[in-house]
Structure formats: C-alpha cells, structure tokens
Amino acid sequence: MKPLFALALAAALALPAAASNAQDAPRQCFHLSRMEGTRAADASTLYAKVGRDTWRFDMAGACLSTVASDGLIVEPVGGRSTVCGPLDLNIRARNGGIVTSCIVRSLTRLTPDEAAALPKKARP
Secondary structure, three states, rough: HHHHHHHHHHHHHHHHHHHHHHHHHOOOEEEHHHHHEEEEEEEOOEEEEEEEEEEEEEHHHHHHHHHOOOOEEEEEOOOEEEEEEEEEEEEEEEEEEEEEEOOOEEEEOOOOOHHHOHHHHHHH
C-alpha cells in the first residue's frame, strides 16, 4: 500500500468513530426559567447562575459595555425554554432608552472549582 493512500484510508476510517463519540457526549443544556442571576464581568463576558451551576456566556463583541441599572434582557429564541447553544438565546443590554443586541459566541458550564475561582465582582 502506498503511504499516501494508507494515510487517507486511516483518516477516513477514523471519521465515523470521531463523529460517533461526539454524538455520544451529553449535551449541556439548561432551562431558561432556572436562571437566577447574571453578572457582566467585562464588556464581552457574562456569568449566569442557573440552579447550582454557573455558566459563562462569551459575546462576539463588547455589547455589555452599555449595561446600566436597567440590566439585561435575556429571552429564548423561537419560544424554546431550553438553552443548549448560543443560537438559543437573545441577549440585549439596556441602558436607559438604548438597547444593544449581543451576539452570543459560546456558552460554557463552569466546573465547581472554576466557579469558586471567579473574582467576587464577576460572580452572579
């Protein structure tokens, strides 16, 4: 067998196994109704307390720099109450009459150790 063909064959055989493993991993989701509080750590990072868990929402831009006492508007997209990914949320920062839309780039559930290590000012 020629080396290039053997490499291509090995890669082709590995793809279905990798896809299977990715599908077997449990999805990390939460119900929006369980969200108890949020805190903007900086202009592009939001932390949320959801039940016992803490989640980090990374924004595509600095949309959270406009958050004032009016706070955030967090709504489900498409009427779904289960959030499993960034496209499931519509987040807007409100400051007086100005509302800025945020694009959620990623959602990450923190481990208990990661949540405990957050600075006090970032904890939801």
